[in-house]
Structure formats: structure tokens, C-alpha cells
Amino acid sequence: MASLHRFSMVARAHAGLGQWLLAERDQLPVWIVVAFGAGIAAWFALPGSEWPMAVIALSLAGALALLARFRSWSAMELGARCLFVGLLMLVAGCATMAWRAERVAADPLAAPWFGTLAGRIEARETLPARDRVRLIVRPAPALGLPERVRVNLDLELDSPALQPGAIVSARARLMPPAQAALPGGYSFAQRAWFDRLGATGSLLDRPRVLRPGGAGGLLDSLRAWISAHIQAQVPGGAGGIAATLATGDRGAIREEDAEAMRASGLAHLLSISGLHVTALIGAVWLLTLRLLALFPPLARAWRLPLVAAGAGALAGIGYTLLTGAEVPTIRSCAAALLVLLALALGRDPVSPRLIAAGAFAVLLVWPESLMGPSFQLSFAAVTAIVALHDHPAMRNWAATDLGWAGRAGRSLAMTFLTGLLIEFTLMPIALHHFGKAGLYGALANMIAIPLTTFVIMPLEALALLLDLVGIGAPFWWLCGVAIEALIDVAHAVADTPGAVALFPRSGAPVFALFVIGGLWLFLWRTRGRWLGLVPVAIASLLAALQPAPDLMVTGDGQHVAVNAPDGALVLLRRRTGDFALQSLSESAAFQGEPIAIEDWPGARCNADFCSLVLHSGERSHRVLIGRSRERVPERALAAACRRADIVIAGRWLPASCRPRWFKADRVLLDRIGGLAIYLADRKVRTVAQGHAGHPWWDRAMALRQAAREKARAERLSTRPR
Template sequence: MTRQRPGWRMPVDAVERWLERERDAVPLWIPVAIGTGIGAWFWLPGRGEWIAAALLFLGLAAAGVAIGTGRRSGRALIWFGMLAALGLALIWGRATWIAAPVLERAGLHRFDATVARVQPLPARDSARLVVRPDAGAGLPPAVRVTVADKDMPGRVSAGDRIRIRAWMMPPAAAPVPGGYDFARRAWFDGLGATGRALPPVVRLSGDPESRDGIRQRLNAHVRGRLEGPAGAVGSALVTGDQGAIADEDAEAMRRSGLAHLLSISGLHVTAAVGAAMLIVLRLLALSPTLALRWPLLLIAAGAGALTGIGYTLLAGGEVPTIRSCIAALLVLAGLAMGRDAMTLRLVAAGAAFILLIWPEALVGASFQLSFAAVTAIVALHSHPRVRSLLSARDERWPARLARTGLSLLLTGLAVELVLMPIAIYHFHKAGLYGALANIVAIPLTTFVVMPLEAAALVLDAAGLGAPFWWLAGLALNLLLWIAHAVASAPGSVAALPTMPTSALALSIAGGLWMLLWQTRVRWLGLLPLAAGMLAGVMTPPPDLLVTGDGRHLLVRMDDGEAVLLRGRAGDYVRDMLGGAAGEDGALGEIAEASGARCSEDSCWTLLQRGGRTWRILATRSGTMLPWGELVRACGTADVVISDRRLPPQCRPRWLKLDRPGLRQSGGLAISLDPPRVTTVIDPAGEHPWIEAVRAAAASAGRSRAVPEDRKAGLLRQ
């Protein structure tokens, strides 16, 4: 009599057969598992949830043990669960280990400091200095100060001693939900405060005529040979320093999908390594003795590796550069061993290395964009049908040119599709013509601009680089023309409001499922990918956006127009609020909108949502309103917003958003149908930078507290 297998074994056997067919793709999920644990720590609010997530991951590993280590499914569950728990422990431990003091209260400070790093910002006529204040200055060990060029005491370099008087403040959280969280970045960078220097800045020691660092000197040299915007973009292509690029040019590069050319990444490192290998190999091959007796390919690979490492150090060691350098080194190792190293395993190894050393890089746009793009490119060109279609063959040059153009088009389309949800999540915008722009821009940059700049830099040693600089300037101006033409084309950019993190997670999970697996099961990834993209596209824009200081308010009127409370808001505020609201055009002023009544001191806005009328009251000046009138107005308003403290008797029907309340919540996104509030600072959040922001808010509240017996009198004045 045949013994019937238990019912639960049948699906396990099916998974086992599938994993056997996918055995070459299973190791690609190692960085995904580590990233799952890291992402869970960032997404979940507090210690209880982190511990629960770690136990869940370990439970997956225990389930794998129950299935059996002799099965691929069991081993896969064990490794995934253990690596996810490792990722969570890594980021939790790193965030705790690097903890440094954070300034609790904004104020004016005068202190002596040692310069640790200099970042010139020529486009803004200033520079950012990371300095280490002396002990006893009452400041954290490392702070960032912006200094205007006119106040700079000559050329300041790392190691100089300076005396600064600056208004310093704690690192700021995101101004509104979905905005850039500088507090989180500052925590992992070890920065405890940021501020702007007031004149004069005095050099205490250091040679004012000392030579700048190699990177600064190279930037200055390139900008000295190439004038205007071409010089700014040319220096960024060489060193990755984008501080000299004008805002309008940077925006055009972003809107046209060409911004990736400005950060040193795979394109630049590959060009540098490839050029070094080619030059060394051709020079050594001129000698018959060396060509016959020496391993020239191995020597050329070593020269390429040294070039890649040196270029990475020169470019500042950012995540995309390090990732590209690691990938290049793995490629060179594969070439030296006679293997094809351009595989998804190479990408997975680079991602795993970055996450093990810098786990916080996972949530940065740079890591997500660079690895998503490389994974898409390698997966596309590894597919047998695509490889067969695009592989080189003996044919006439028009056919070869057409095949190259098709390759660039398919690559651009794949990259644009993969990067779209990430770009929408981080920047609230996605370029629609980027694939077409990259067809011209990538070859122009790789095969024209960069070789011309490299030749010009080399020939400048003999004073012969001028013709090459002239040609490079023409090519760079053409690149900028393409960027501006594409950026200004109708419908070039899709703007969407802040995308939920869950939607991004679904999109990335679906994309990885499709890119990493090889069998037909990969198409199941379309379900989470489509769900994530649909959730992102269908996310309704908020009706109200309030910044964390209460000074700025964006209101979406009944006709769909987005207007600002303060018409004199600067470009930064307009771009930040417009991006979070999914607005790409100019923002109007609330005083000119129908449905609003404004005086110099306050504005009433009536909004029709959910079958009822919402009454919004916002103050917009420093003038104290009459106490009785303010209290009566609060009682008839649904939402009251102010950048100062409101009296306890001010009791609106729903939300009271004054200075004390906003210190605890941070910026807010408010939807009225149905009523929903999203805050920057999670009330249950226990991430260390959130606790630092909360402590700074509490300190600011104590420093500005007014005794109860004086409040009514002040309000009546």
C-alpha cells in the first residue's frame, strides 16, 4: 500500500522544484534580505516594533529549519530570515554607535574651530564648511556652517583654524511630510548643528596662500578653461562637485532625466577605468617582448583598478562612486580570471558590501537610483532575446548604427521605468522624455565630452590643451541645450504629491521580483509593481500643507488651484511645498484667490469638502490680534494655524496648530475628505534623530515659555 504524502509537503515540493530551476538567482536575494531588515527599522516607529520585526525574521529562519536544511526552500528561508535580522541589527547598532551630541537650542555662537571639509558653492556665492569647534564652545563636536564668499578669509582648506560668529540651530527635520529629512542625514553624518556665519570670519592659523585640495584645484582649473554654465557642468563631470551649477541648469538636467550624468557613478568610473586599461594595454603591447612574455591584460586590469580607486577618492567617496568602484574592481577581477563578470551577481555583491558598511544608505535616493538603474541595465542585456537582438554582427554601418540606437533606446526606457517610482517618491517628479534625451546625451558625454576633457587636462601640462577645451565647451553647451529643450517641452514632467512609503516598497519588491528571477514566475512581480504604482498615482494631493514653523501654508482651493499664505515666500519654500503637493507650475497667493478673505494679519479660507464647508483661519504677521476677537474667531473655525503661541481659550472645532503644537508634530499634510492628518514627527517615533528633534523642540518651548499670569495681558496688548 502506497503511503500518501502529507498535504503540506506538496506545495513545499513545488517550491523546491522551482528553486532548483532558479538556483543561480537565489544568491541575488542576499542584499534584498539585508535591505529588508534595514528598511523595517526605518519604517517601524519604535523599539517594540523593531524587536517584533527581529523576532519575525528569526521566526522565518526557524520555519526554514522546520522544513529542513536539506531542501533549498528551507535553506532559503533560513538565510533570508537571518540576513534580514542582521540588517535590522546593523542599522540599529550603527544608529546607536555613532550617536553624537546635538545642539538643543538655536542661538548666536562665537567659537574657534578646525576646518574638516570645504564644499565650495560658486553658484550661490558661498561655501559650506564642516568644522570641529574647540572644547568648551558649547557646540557639538562637528557642525556645518555656510559662509558667504565675501566673508571668507581667503582660501580656506581642511586643517585651517578659524574663528566664527554664527547663528546655529539644531538639524531640521523635514519641513512637511515627504520633504528632505536633513535631521536624519545629519545624524548619520555626525553633524550636531548647522548655521550661517556672520562677518567677519577670521583665520587663526593656516597659510592663506596655501594650495587648495586636489579636488578644489581641479574644479578651479576646469572652470578657468570653460566659461559659464559649460564650466560648471564640465567640473561636475570630472569631480562630481555640482556646487557651481546654476539652479536653472540643475533643474533642467533633473527635468530632462540627465541629472545622473552630473554625479560620479558607473558611467564616469567605467570611462576612467576603461581608458586607463586601454592606454596601458596599447602602450605595453608596443614591445614584442612584453606582449609575448608578460600578462598584459592582468597588468592593464591592475592599472584600471588603481585608476578607479584614485578617481573614487578624488570624487569624494559618495555612495554611487563607491558602488561603481566596487563593481569595476569585480569586473576587473573577473577579466583577470578569464570570466564574464558583468552579471547580476556583481551588482548584488556591490549592494551587499554597501549595506554592510553603510546600512543607512538604503533609504537614500542615491543608493536606490544607482542600484535600480544598474540592475535594470544588466538584467535587460542578460536576457537571451535582448542579447541576440543587440549583439554585434558583421553588417553595414547603417545597420550597426541603428542597432546601437535601439540598444540605447531600450536601455533608456528600462531605466526610466525602473526609476520612475523612486523619483516620484523622493522628488515628487518624474521625467517623461528622459529615455529619448539619454539616447543622445549618454554617447555625447561618454565618447565626446569626457575624452576631450581628459585630453585637455593632460595636454595642459604642455600648454596645448586650448583646442580640446574649445571642443569640450561646444559639446557641453550642446548637452545643456538638450537638457533645456527637453525640460521645457510640453508634458516633459509628471508631478505627483507625496507618495506613501508602502507604495514605494511594493513597487521596489515587484521590480526586484521581475528583474532577479529567470523563469516565468518573475511575471508575478507585475502584481505588487502595479499595485504600488497605482497607489502612488492615485494618492490624492493634500488640502493643506503646513510647515513645521507654522509660517508657511499651502491651500488647495475648490477649483484645484494651489495657493500660498505668504506671497513673498522664497523659491525654496515654493519648490518644497509645490513638490509635496504635486504642483509643477507657479503657486498663487491666497489673498487673490476666490473663497478667501485676507487682511494684513490673517486669512479666512472656506473650502467645500465632503459635503460640508471647512473654515480655515491662519495668521500671517507678527501683529498680536485682539484677544477677544481671536478667541471668538477660533470658536467658529475648524482649523487654526499660527506661527506663534495661541491662548488656551482658542479652541477650534478640529485642529489648533500653533507654535507649541507644531514643535511636537513638525510639518503636517492635512486632507479634509475624509479628515486625515500626516505629521513629520511620529508621536511614537523612537529613532534617535526624531528624539533629538523632539528634545530641541522641548528646549525651545521652555526657553520661550511665558508665565500664565502674563499671557492674557500680552494677548490684549
């Protein structure tokens, strides 16, 4: 009887699953792209090449087992078909990512390099807000450098001759692409691998032009000309934002304005994506439709929606190319083109399948973009918007006939509701990548989005058009006033107490729960969608309970931060660079002014070491931190190490230095990168745990080790016998 009861329960569950999938059949194609993305994510999450191959093999085995069980596709039930296609797309995503990582392979620089860099300029970017020019250079093969390097040049040393195609020569200092400074932090080495950059650095003097180049490509020249023209018409910080909206050139935005936009939740306005592309395409579509409708013979001879869609498509493609064809712009353009196609065919343009098609197009070409904040923020926002406005209650509300006051109130309420949903949707992504998220973004976006869409961008487009006949100045003035208002909103919200919340980074598993829950909520339509709240709630609880690390050490061992029990952030070095300080503050979820370790009452320091005691619960930990590279008597050092629980130093420490629990010196840090120490559960997180087994880490470690062995062999060969 018990076995019959269990069989009955399984049968009912199986029937219920089939009915649910049948009710959600219109949403099933979207999950094909989700499975493809899961394969890409698996490649990043699993270390080494063996684990992704195991995923591919097991997924293929599962798909073949299903095929063997049902003998043919037509014999498969709906649930089995979904599982079969999902497994194949998982394989396709993982294999695509592995192929992409190998195809772009370019070994990084093995060790710091100083000398005369000669090579051909491939690309140029002017960053006036930072007083520098950024060049991508292909070095001469005889130098033995990586295939492509990125160098910065002070703006005062710039020359009009430094254009793509020019062959130049200058003294340069190059470094390998930087790995993440701390666990969970930003890894430029990962991005550089896929951008095929083998080194970064600076040019130390004015380059000599050995052979002039061209003026660059037509689009690059046009982009540079439009950007310079706009900044000449709109002075100050407003000009930098105006240039960004038109060309995607963010080099002229002041850092304080960019930070205010990030803190207020308005940074998406500075990234050419859905808002900008949609506004342009929509304006061109509507304008073309209205103008052609004024001529009855044309209206009778042509299908005006199709013509207007074609004009909008051309405008969107041209804008995408002009702004540099970044991933969010391509995604937005692809989705907008699908919307135009739906409008031209008389189909519903608001559909998650359009978003999925745009995402799939991007992931096929740049699968690594899935792991970047730009892709995640962009697609999460537009998916949330479509899910909200596709809900039957929202559709009915939008279709309700109201007076002008009611329509205005409804638009305001929908704008606020949309902004609030976007704020909560993007918060886990911002916390995962940056350790912080804005709290008042919904209110800021209520003002900023309409201001940008309906005032700033139309004024800017009209001013550019009227500049062709020399009468655009009044519209540039109005555009500047509107952008200054946008900047004021950003600063006002960013300066409000509590505008930014900081949390310790909780790691990939917690973020994965957020993603799974969010996709389940937004991509299904029946009541089963609310089950997505379960992983979201679990992830929220885990993120709220995630403790901040007690000690943080950067990969070079030069920067150490202590999350002191009194709430202070204590730094080993009084002069800590902006990037290191930002990394340490974000990892510690600390907002304020840090203090130097010699000024903290809990530490005792001399020229070589600092000693301090940290308490965690009922346990005390004695910590010894190195400050210099000067020679220390080994016997005294060994005795100090024996009295300590933790010893940290950016120098090599002898084997006689044996603390009671953990030692991190130059040898260990070279192998594991930066680290974070949690005293309560005596846990150590390292950069290597998130990156080892992937090419940007493994190749860098192998080349660094080979360079050291070569240098050691050279020293031994030159040593007098």
C-alpha cells in the same frame, strides 16, 4: 477525502516551489543582499527601538525553529535553507543599522544660537555658482556647541587662509538641523545625524584666522587645483560641468543648468557614478591592452588581460578617491573592480551578483545610504541595465552578425530601449523622493550618454594630459563646445511642454510595492519573474489615485498653502522663501505661479486672521488661519474658533479656542512637525509619523523641550517677587 485533497495540493505546491528555486539557484545569492537591505529598511520604517528589536527577535526565533525542525544544515531542503539565510540576513541588516545609528550619535543644537564661533576647520567646499563657501567647523569645547557644525560664508568674505586645520573666529548664527518641512519631504536632520553635524548656519563677517592651517590633504588640494584649472580653461556653465565630470565638484554648476538636467532626466550625468567610472576604467583597460600588445616580448611574458585589469583598477580607485569617494562612486568602483576580475579570469562580467556584491560593500559601511535617492537611483539603473542585457533574447540579438548599417541601427535601438527601461525604472524613485519625474529622459539620454561617454570625457582626459606640455587648448575648446551641446539638449527637453510630471507623494507602502515588484522582475530569470508586475501594477494604481493634500502647514507654522478647488495654490505669505515654496509646490503637485491668500477671491483676511471655506464633495469646511502674533481678545478668538472646523496658527492658541474638528497651533506643531490635511476622508498626515522614534527626531525634541524648561525656569527665577 477533502483532507487528502488539500494534502495533495500542498505537496504539489511544495514540489513546485522546490523545482522553481532549483531552476533559479544561480540567482539566489543576490537575494541575500536584498534580505540584508530589508533589515535596514525595517529599522527606518518601524518607530522606536522596541519594534526593530522585535523584528530581530522574531527573525532569530524563526531561524532557530527551522534549525530545530531539520536538526542540521545538510538536512534542510533548498526552500528551508533560503528562508533560514534570509532571516539571518534580515537580522544582520536591522542590527547593523541600529549599531550605525548609535555609533554616529551626535546631539543636535537645542535652540537657535548667535555669538562668536571659534573653532577648527575640518573641511572646506567652494560653491562659486552660489557665491558661497561651505565650511565644516569643530567648535571650541567651551562654547557648549555640538561637536561639528556646518556654516556658509559669502564668497566675497573668503580668504585663502581658510583651509582645513585653521583655527578661526567669527560671528555666526546657528540653527538646529532642519526637520522635514512637510510629510514625505526631505529631512536634513536625518542626513545631519549620520554626517555627525549638530547645527548649520552662516558666518556673518570675515573670519579672523587665529592659527593658520595646512593646505589640506593631498587629494583635496589636487581636486581643488584641477577644478580651478578646468574652469579657467572652459568658461561659463560648461566649465562647471566639466569640473564636475573630472573631480565631482558640483559647486560651479549654475542652478538653472542643474534644474534643466534634473527635469530632462540627465541629472545622473552630474553624479560621479557608474557611467563615469566605467568609461574611465574601460578606456584605461583597453588602452593598456592595445599598447602592450604592440610589444610581442611583453605579450608572451605577461598575461596582458590581467595587467590591463590592474591598470584599470588603479585608475578607478584613483578616480574614486579624487572625486571625493561618494557612495555612488564607491559602489561603481567596487562593481567595476569585480568586472575587471571577471574579465581577467575569463568569466562572464555581466551578472546581477556583481551588483549585489557592490551594494553589500556599500551597505556594510554606510547602511543609511539605502534610504537615499542617490543609492536607489544608481543601483536601480544598473540592475535594470544588467537584467535587460542578460536576457536571452537580448544576448541572441547582440550576437547576431549584421552589416555596418545593421550594427549601427542595433546600437541605436539598444540605446533607446535601455534609456526607456531606465526611465520607467527610476520614475517611482523620483516620484517618491521628489514628487516629480521626467517623461522624455529616454530620448535625452540617447543623445547625452554617447555624447558624454565617447566625446566629452575622452576630450577632457586628453586635454588634461596635453596640458602637461602646454598644448591642450584646442581640446578644451572642443570639450566646451560638446558640453554646451549637452546643456542645450537638457534645456530643450526641460522646456518641452509636459517634460515633467508631478504627482502627490503616496508614502512608503506604495513605494515598497514598487521596490518589491521591481526586484522580483529584475533578479529572477524564469517566467515566474513576471509575477513582479502585480505589485508594480497595484502601486501604479495607488499612486495615480493618491489625492493631493488640501491644506499644508510647515513645521514652524509660518507657511500655509491651500490647494484651492479652482486649481490655484494659495499661500499664506506673499513673500515665501524658495525652499518653503518648493516644498509646498511639490507636496501639492502644483506647477505654476502661486497666489497670495489676500489676492484669492475665496478668502477674507484682516491683519491677524484669514477665513475661507473649502468644499470637498458635499461637505464644506470653514478654515481659520492665523497671520500674525499680535495679541487678540480671547473672547473674540474663542467665538471665531467655534465657527470654524479647522484652525491653524503659528502662535500659541488658548484652550478656549475649540474648532469643530482640528486645531494646529505652536504647541501641536512643535510636537508633530509639518502636516498635510486631506478633507475628503478627514485625514491628517504629519512629519512625526515618518520620523518619530528615530534618533534625529527624538533627540531634537528632547533637547528642545529641555531648553524651553530651562528658559522658563530662568524667567521665573528673575521675576521680581
